[in-house]
C-alpha cells in the first residue's frame with residue numbers, strides 16, 4: 001500500500017473524515033485559496049532553485065505571476081494580489097539572509113516492506129555548520145500551531161530517504177503571518193521515527209470502524225452533513241467505493 005502524509009494526517013484527525021474522503025471519495029467543496037497556495041509554493045520553488053547571489057524581488061514575483069492566467073475573475077484577482085503582497089513581505093524579511101539551498105520541492109518515496117511512504121519536502125537547506133534544515137511553507141490563516149510531532153517524523157523519513165541524513169531543525173514558514181517558526185529536532189533516531197510512523201499505518205489498516213472524532217477540526221470539515229456525531233439525521237453515505245491505494249502527501 002501507498003501512504004501520503006495528508007492521508008495519514010486525516011486519519012489521525014478523524015477516522016470518519018478519512019472514510020468519507022479516501023474510501024468513499026465524497027466530493028468536497030472547492031477551496032478558492034488552493035490556487036493561491038499552489039502559486040506561492042511554485043514561485044518559492046522556482047526562486048530558490050535558481051537563487052542568484054543577489055536576488056531581486058522580480059526573481060520571486062515573475063514566477064508567481066506565471067502561475068496565473070492573463071484574465072482573472074474577481075475572486076482570483078483578489079487572491080493574486082494577496083499573494084503578491086505576501087511574497088513582497090517574504091522577500092523583504094529574508095533579503096540579505098539567503099540560505100544555501102540543497103533541494104526545492106523534492107519528492108520522495110520510501111519503500112518500507114509491505115507499504116510505501118510518499119511525499120514531498122518544500123525545501124532543504126544546508127546550514128553554515130553543515131547540518132540540515134527542512135523548510136515547510138504554510139499558507140494557513142489559522143494562528144501558528146505547535147508542530148505536530150508526526151509531521152516532523154514524516155519529514156525526517158523523507159529527508160533520510162533522499163539524503164541518508166536527518167535534519168537538525170525544521171522551519172515552518174508562515175507566509176500569511178510573516179514569521180518563520182524554527183523547531184529544533186532533538187530526537188534524531190531513525191529507527192524510533194520509523195516505528196512511530198509504522199504504528200499509525202498499522203492503526204489505519206486495522207480500523208474497521210472508522211468512527212468520528214469530534215474536535216476543533218470539525219469547524220472546517222467538508223463532511224459534517226454526513227457525520228453522525230454532528231447531525232441527528234445525517235445524510236446517508238453512498239455505497240463504499242472500491243478502496244484504491246492509500247496515499248500520504250507532504
Ligand code: SF4
Pocket residue numbers: 014015016017212213214215217218221222223224227228229230
Ligand atoms: S464533523 Fe468532525 S467528527 Fe464529523 S467527520 Fe468531520 S471531523 Fe470527523
